[in-house]
Amino acid sequence: MGKQTGISWTDHTWNPWQGCRPVSPGCANCYMYREKRRYGQDPATVMRSSRETFNAPLKWMDPAKVFVCSWSDFFIDNADQWRDEAWKIMRKTPHLTFQILTKRPENIAGRLPDGWPFPNVWIGITAENQEMANKRIPILLKIPAELRFVSIEPMVGPVDLTDIVSGEEGDEHHFNALFCDVDIEDDVDFGGRTVGWVIVGGETGQKARTMQPEWALAVKEQCCIFGTPFFMKQMSGKKPIPEYLLKREFPGLIAE
Numbered sequence: 262m263g264k265q266t267g268i269s270w271t272d273h274t275w276n277p278w279q280g281c282r283p284v285s286p287g288c289a290n291c292y293m294y295r296e297k298r299r300y301g302q303d304p305a306t307v308m309r310s311s312r313e314t315f316n317a318p319l320k321w322m323d324p325a326k327v328f329v330c331s332w333s334d335f336f337i338d339n340a341d342q343w344r345d346e347a348w349k350i351m352r353k354t355p356h357l358t359f360q361i362l363t364k365r366p367e368n369i370a371g372r373l374p375d376g377w378p379f380p381n382v383w384i385g386i387t388a389e390n391q392e393m394a395n396k397r398i399p400i401l402l403k404i405p406a407e408l409r410f411v412s413i414e415p416m417v418g419p420v421d422l423t424d425i426v427s428g429e430e431g432d433e434h435h436f437n438a439l440f441c442d443v444d445i446e447d448d449v450d451f452g453g454r455t456v457g458w459v460i461v462g463g464e465t466g467q468k469a470r471t472m473q474p475e476w477a478l479a480v481k482e483q484c485c486i487f488g489t490p491f492f493m494k495q496m497s498g499k500k501p502i503p504e505y506l507l508k509r510e511f512p513g514l515i516a517e
């Protein structure tokens with residue numbers, strides 16, 4: 262079974278439902294909105310996909326990574342009536358690794374299935390800028406999961422994963438999301454959980470906002486220091502990653 266998606270960090274996409282509503286700056290140029298409008302459909306209507314699409318993973322026999330809900334958000338509340346069925350499919354296909362990426366981590370805790378955590382399901386959040394990293398990572402780290410990951414895409418501002426600020430103004434806590442450094446004084450305790458994988462990518466499409474290469478390099482540095490796997494997806498717009506940066510910083514991206 263070959264790779265069935267252009268998204269470089271996964272093998273398949275699986276969309277048991279489609280449609281969504283924007284929640285943060287990362288949604289401004291949503292690909293799904295663009296594509297649905299092109300075909301005269303309403304992107305804000307959340308619809309269950311056809312039976313064939315919904316059940317597609319049951320036919321994928323080879324081990325593969327599966328990105329869940331590239332055309333929606335797995336934890337959007339409009340999909341509550343279908344999610345149990347989706348969890349069952351994940352449970353029946355332990356040879357597949359499901360990668361669930363959400364911008365609604367506040368919805369996760371109340372929507373996990375019996376028997377959670379599943380060994381074949383990873384949970385991630387999008388942190389397109391520092392504000393979203395500060396808001397979503399503390400929630401993510403409270404969720405038990407085989408692997409927790411952060412996608413900084415589209416990267417629209419610098420992000421420091423080693424200095425996440427949580428809590429109310431005047432009562433903030435600073436912590437490192439890549440390393441378990443529980444500060445007893447600040448009472449920040451995520452049970453030893455950290456972020457286990459980081460993806461960085463600039464925005465694509467005609468209205469792409471610029472990602473400075475230095476922002477991506479800084480995240481790579483943070484990951485190197487704490488031994489966290491780092492995946493560089495692409496620069497912003499249609500620009501390639503500058504050659505000197507590719508050679509120096511991302512040799513793994515150069516085709517053999």
Ligand code: SF4
Nearest residue numbers: 281282283288291333
């Ligand atoms: S959460 Fe994802 S699918 Fe939903 S509007 Fe934002 S970018 Fe689009």
